[in-house]
Amino acid sequence: MKVKVLGIPVDLGANRRGVDMGCSAIRYANLQNGLEKIGYHVEDYGNLYVPxxxxxxxxxxxxxxxxxxxxxxxxxxxxxxKFMEEGFIPLILGGDHSISIGTIAGCSNALGDVGIIWFDAHGDFNTEETSPSGNIHGMSLGASLGYGDEMLVKVGGKKGKARPENVALIGVRDIDPKEAELIKESGINVFTIEQIDFMGMREIMELAINIASNGTKGIHVSFDMDVIDPSVAPGVGTPVQGGISYREAHLAMEMVANSKMLKCLEFVEVNPILDNKNRTAELAVSLACSALGKKII
Structure with a gap:
């Protein structure tokens, strides 16, 4: 029941500025108090220096x-x-999604075999050759699985931080054409927003948890707040209409908690400049609490 909070205020991976303030916005939304109320010992490491x-x-x-x-x-x-070896669940606050190249590398090095559940409106599977923008936050999942620039894929000392069959990408609805080809080639498991509509979040999460835990020592959950519909989470860097609902997001996190397989958790792409009274950061806090075991009764 120990959580170590780490802020990584990177906004270099995206076109739109502001997500570097996401760490502060989430902390300001009573993150530590919320976690302590459900029984966690919380230590805040502070923020990494980012130029x-x-x-x-x-x-x-x-x-x-x-x-x-x-x-x-x-x-x-x-x-x-280090945090994981000391018995903490790392809770990482972004920053843009490029930070996952480092967080997944650390989780993979600690566990050996790790599963990944990646919530996102986007595929984040571009490379230098396929990306229309050159923004690295759109390459982070691909890089973590060995696709793209050699220096990106070797962060943390090894190429390929997880097996494709142990990766579930959930909520996608905006994928570049060449990126889609790479995703199909990779063999990861993709659950689009259309599939969530047809199957429901409960069934999707049952599949995703089984995928990410099968033969692994734990799950890394990477939650891009733009997976949620912008009517609910307006303060994100790259909003896309038609996202998952408030309750679908909480159900997903509650099921992660029930799996007892969560080893590392991150929330990224909160942009306070675009938010309404910090509601997106407040939602991130409530989702973190759900993922870490908060229950209604």
């Missing part, structure tokens, strides 16, 4: 801020491993 975009020149438009993002992720990975 400001204003001080950096983009060297390669097809991989924007790659050197800086890789450097942050290389510092992230051993911290996550």
């Amino acid at each position: 400001n975009a204003e001080k950096i020149k983009i060297k390669k438009t097809s991989l924007k801020y790659a050197e800086e993002i890789i450097e942050v992720c290389e510092r992230t990975a051993p911290l996550i491993s």
